[in-house]
Amino acid sequence: xxxxxxxxxxxxxxxxxxxxxxxxxxxxxxxxxxxxxxxxxxxxxxxxxxxxxxxxxxxxxxxxxxxxxxxxxxxxxxxxxxxxxxxxxxxxxxxxxxxxxxxxxxxxxxxxxxxxxxxxxxxxxxxxxxxxxxxxxxxxxxxxxxxxxxxxxxxxxxxxxxxxxxxxxxxxxxxxxxxxxxxxxxxxxxxxxxxxxxxxxxxxxxxxxxxxxxxxxxxxxxxxxxxxxxxxxxxxxxxxxxxxxxxxxxxxxxxxxxxxxxxxxxxxxxxxxxxxxxxxxxxxxx
Amino acid sequence: xxxxxxxxxxxxxxxxxxxxxxxxxxxxxxxxxxxxxxxxxxxxxxxxxxxxxxxxxxxxxxxxxxxxxxxxxxxxxxxxxxxxxxxxxxxxxxxxxxxxxxxxxxxxxxxxxxxxxxxxxxxxxxxxxxxxxxxxxxxxxxxxxxxxxxxxxxxxxxxxxxxxxxxxxxxxxxxxxxxxxxxxxxxxxxxxxxxxxxxxxxxxxxxxxxxxxxxxxxxxxxxxxxxxxxxxxxxxxxxxxxxxxxxxxxxxxxxxxxxxxxxxxxxxxxxxxxxxxxxxxxxxxxxxxxxxxxxxxxxxxxxxxxxxxxxxxxxxxxxxxxxxxxxxxxxxxxxxxx
Numbered sequence: 370x371x372x373x374x375x376x377x378x379x380x381x382x383x384x385x386x387x388x389x390x391x392x393x394x395x396x397x398x399x400x401x402x403x404x405x406x407x408x409x410x411x412x413x414x415x416x417x418x419x420x421x422x423x424x425x426x427x428x429x430x431x432x433x434x435x436x437x438x439x440x441x442x443x444x445x446x447x448x449x450x451x452x453x454x455x456x457x458x459x460x461x462x463x464x465x466x467x468x469x470x471x472x473x474x475x476x477x478x479x480x481x482x483x484x485x486x487x488x489x490x491x492x493x494x495x496x497x498x499x500x501x502x503x504x505x506x507x508x509x510x511x512x513x514x515x516x517x518x519x520x521x522x523x524x525x526x527x528x529x530x531x532x533x534x535x536x537x538x539x540x541x542x543x544x545x546x547x548x549x550x551x552x553x554x555x556x557x558x559x560x561x562x563x564x565x566x567x568x569x570x571x572x573x574x575x576x577x578x579x580x581x582x583x584x585x586x587x588x589x590x591x592x593x594x595x596x597x598x599x600x601x602x603x604x605x606x607x608x609x610x611x612x613x614x615x616x617x618x619x620x621x622x623x624x625x626x627x628x629x630x631x632x633x634x635x636x637x638x639x640x641x642x643x644x645x646x647x648x649x650x651x652x653x654x655x
Numbered sequence: 656x657x658x659x660x661x662x663x664x665x666x667x668x669x670x671x672x673x674x675x676x677x678x679x680x681x682x683x684x685x686x687x688x689x690x691x692x693x694x695x696x697x698x699x700x701x702x703x704x705x706x707x708x709x710x711x712x713x714x715x716x717x718x719x720x721x722x723x724x725x726x727x728x729x730x731x732x733x734x735x736x737x738x739x740x741x742x743x744x745x746x747x748x749x750x751x752x753x754x755x756x757x758x759x760x761x762x763x764x765x766x767x768x769x770x771x772x773x774x775x776x777x778x779x780x781x782x783x784x785x786x787x788x789x790x791x792x793x794x795x796x797x798x799x800x801x802x803x804x805x806x807x808x809x810x811x812x813x814x815x816x817x818x819x820x821x822x823x824x825x826x827x828x829x830x831x832x833x834x835x836x837x838x839x840x841x842x843x844x845x846x847x848x849x850x851x852x853x854x855x856x857x858x859x860x861x862x863x864x865x866x867x868x869x870x871x872x873x874x875x876x877x878x879x880x881x882x883x884x885x886x887x888x889x890x891x892x893x894x895x896x897x898x899x900x901x902x903x904x905x906x907x908x909x910x911x912x913x914x915x916x917x918x919x920x921x922x923x924x925x926x927x928x929x930x931x932x933x934x935x936x937x938x939x940x941x942x943x944x945x946x947x948x949x950x951x952x953x954x955x956x957x958x959x960x961x962x963x964x965x966x967x968x969x970x971x972x973x974x975x976x977x978x979x980x981x982x983x984x985x986x987x988x989x990x991x992x993x
Contacts, residue, residue, distance in 0.1 A: 386788070390795075489672055489676065490676055492673070493672065493673040493676040493677055494676075494677070494680075496673060496928060496973060496974070496977075497673075497677055497928060497969070497970055497973065498931040498932035498935070498969065498973065499932060500932035500935065500936070501931070501932060501935060501966070501969060504935075504951070504954065505681055505685075505954070505962065505966070508954040509685060509687075581799065585799075585801045588801055589801060589936055592936075593936075593951060608803070608804065608807070612807060612940075615807060615811055615815065616815065616822075618811075618815055618816075620811055623807045623808070624808070624811075627801065627804030627807065627808065628804075630801055630804060631796075631799050631800045631801065631804065634799040634801070635795070635796060635799040638795060638798065638799050639795065642795065
């Protein structure tokens with residue numbers, strides 16, 4: 370145990386502030402993942418239970434974060450809501466990274482007409498406000514966990530595409546790729562064994578920051594009333610519901626769901642920032 | 656200057672494929688997905704015959720490729736068509752809402768620039784001191800606050816608890832927009848007719864939405880300014896200025912900041928898309944009658960022409976704004992050649 374701690378603080382001395390940013394970020398993420406995994410045992414009530422005490426009770430006593438207009442316990446809804454947002458954000462980031470990396474590799478490696486057309490499409494999507502595109506997709510796909518994941522993932526494909534395509538173009542010219550060609554390696558082998566492993570490292574940081582952004586987009590869509598059916602417990606939807614009680618001063622209905630969205634996004638951002646600094650000090654320019 | 660003109664024309668030509676591609680994506684997505692404007696207009700219980708007739712009228716019965724080509728030809732003639740749900744030109748609906756979004760965005764970006772550039776420069780000056788860490792932490796945290804939640808919290812604090820600022824709309828009930836409608840930018844309109852009590856009312860309504868938007872984006876600008884300032888502060892001419900005995904604060908905020916501002920300007924062009932997305936969310940929180948509200952309302956009604964029109968206009972606004980930033984960049988920095 371002592372050895373673990375000393376190696377921990379040792380790394381802290383080596384990398385300074387960035388290491389601690391990474392550790393705090395990872396800690397926040399772990400705490401919320403624990404919340405999602407063991408939600409039924411952590412939450413004191415069921416998130417749907419409409420009989421937990423008085424209506425719109427302020428925080429305190431039996432209800433850590435108060436109750437809403439349907440007498441549901443806000444803390445229990447927060448605990449259960451972590452499942453939805455984590456699942457959507459992480460799945461969306463995985464989906465867009467798979468599509469974006471694959472297209473970027475092929476496009477950068479093959480070049481020619483395919484490369485030009487794909488790049489033009491990706492650049493168009495990239496320059497357009499992502500959220501507005503996600504709104505259009507979410508509205509058209511209709512409510513559902515899979516649908517909102519698709520809508521969120523669409524907007525990040527160009528990010529991976531541009532990063533990976535650029536790297537592929539550079540690595541393609543390396544001597545070891547030429548050597549592989551000379552001994553008769555197929556295009557697929559070169560891509561998969563020589564280029565892909567060199568590209569993947571740089572996408573790790575982008576992936577983490579991408580999840581942070583996807584968290585805010587997911588919550589934005591559900592806050593706008595798009596993307597999820599009302600039967601699912603979700604922070605963004607709770608925030609939209611709490612908005613109705615803002616003029617009458619029931620602050621706890623908006624404060625806690627919103628703070629959780631920020632905290633989760635902060636966790637992934639801090640992890641990403643820390644990783645960026647430690648893996649590649651030049652990437653984010655200090 | 657001749658080069659600059661050529662550059663502007665090239666850039667303008669490049670926005671055409673961008674708008675075309677976005678338009679095609681939205682067109683296909685709108686038509687492939689379930690739901691259509693006729694059933695959302697007439698409700699689910701309308702007789703089959705009436706629905707068919709209405710579809711015929713709106714041209715929704717024709718094959719998709721024909722509809723698509725027809726729409727493209729229409730857009731080429733700079734015509735966005737009529738709304739399918741209301742009796743209204745799409746261009747008119749957009750012209751009514753666009754100024755509200757632009758006004759909000761302009762004030763938002765001003766607040767962002769002011770906060771971001773000043774705090775970023777200050778942090779760079781105090782590098783590795785407490786102030787630097789506090790400002791950087793503020794930058795990271797504020798970046799992770801969703802803009803709609805920031806809006807709600809500001810409404811709660813300043814609109815409900817302290818009860819000092821209005822939380823919805825562009826004007827109070829006593830100020831009628833119709834009396835000074837000229838550009839649709841209310842700040843400008845009220846100044847033009849010299850109605851200063853109305854101007855005060857408009858500004859008071861702008862404070863919370865503009866700060867919401869400005870605060871959230873300020874984190875990015877703090878990082879950018881700080882990074883650029885650190886590079887500039889290492890330069891030889893800064894050392895030379897120190898040696899000549901020019902006061903430190905003057906060196907930092909005048910000499911260094913001026914030079915650090917040029918790369919910040921280029922990055923600003925890239926943040927316009929983020930600004931528009933933030934504006935859409937801010938509008939819904941503050942009942943601000945702009946493009947975001949229009950888009951959402953019409954999405955629920957499946958009003959295809961208006962949704963497509965809004966997407967085109969937003970794409971054009973983003974392209975134009977980044978082009979303007981680039982032109983300013985070329986004028987400010989004479990070394991830039993295209």
